[in-house]
């Protein structure tokens with residue numbers, strides 16, 4: 001069977017479980033996950049090698065494939081420049097795709113499930129939420145209706161609802177769009193992921209690898225590190241602080257490999273200390289009050305962010321890590337187009353490359 005390959009974007013509303021699914025399929029944490037909506041700000045490519053599956057009883061099997069999974073920010077109506085940038089990332093991720101996974105959180109109520117409400121009660125709050133939820137669904141659907149590629153409906157979080165609730169959900173969504181397939185899964189519990197993969201490979205065209213076999217992502221480590229720091233901020237701080245925060249890596253010094261006199265990399269004796277990567281990162285927020293929260297009493301919050309992030313960064317890089325964090329105020333940065341564009345890791349990468357070229361040029 002000829003090899004298959006293709007780009008598959010994962011889209012859905014904030015908090016539907018897109019990043020959890022990406023990580024679960026890859027078997028490695030690439031995208032940060034929190035219970036807070038709008039955690040993902042940029043599109044992330046995860047490269048997944050799927051081995052050949054031979055035909056078996058009742059199983060059609062499939063050829064070996066390389067799937068480039070593209071995680072995207074949650075689909076939402078943009079308010080700030082940052083929101084607009086996030087939605088641009090979604091649009092970019094939908095361009096010339098081979099397939100799209102439209103992921104829906106099954107724990108969200110269906111609009112018609114609402115009973116008539118009494119005014120001023122908790123129900124009116126719920127109704128508002130359901131209406132908001134419907135508006136977001138409509139917005140997300142309007143995006144997928146424009147697509148020419150097959151769209152698979154992925155009903156996520158089935159571990160959190162009774163099985164009997166699934167059928168009405170499938171019926172509801174099937175009236176809204178003609179999906180190429182419907183697959184109920186639990187990204188968190190890794191249920192039905194193999195079936196989902198079979199269906200994804202089934203939609204891919206024949207083709208060669210886009211990325212080398214063992215490359216997991218196109219995103220360089222320094223940007224994964226920035227995301228790990230942002231994840232800890234999302235987890236440890238509340239209210240508007242996580243949303244008003246951006247992390248920029250200012251220094252990323254990898255340890256020089258020790259070379260033998262013939263220029264080969266020296267083997268590290270067993271039990272020897274791991275080398276150190278030195279990292280400095282700036283945490284941007286919008287107001288001095290937020291800066292105070294991020295630093296905490298006598299620096300306790302910043303220390304906690306640093307020490308929890310360091311552990312994750314060490315296991316990502318496989319070295320020890322010396323991590324310095326600074327908090328800086330950049331008023332209203334989310335509404336500054338220039339600042340938001342500078343946060344794009346692809347642009348930062350271009351700037352780093354240009355700087356290095358300049359430094360290497362002989363006078």
Ligand SMILES: Nc1nc2c(ncn2[C@@H]2O[C@H](COP(=O)(O)OP(=O)(O)OP(=O)(O)O)[C@@H](O)[C@H]2O)c(=O)[nH]1
Pocket residue numbers: 012013014015016017018019020021032033034035036037038039040041072073074075156157158159160185186187188189
């Ligand atoms: N019960 C349950 N929870 C899940 C499942 N998948 C994800 N979650 C939880 O849902 C929350 C949101 O998950 P994410 O993966 O960050 O969602 P997302 O769609 O990437 O969110 P944004 O980045 O905001 O767009 C987290 O608390 C996850 O642990 C699942 O299969 N079952």
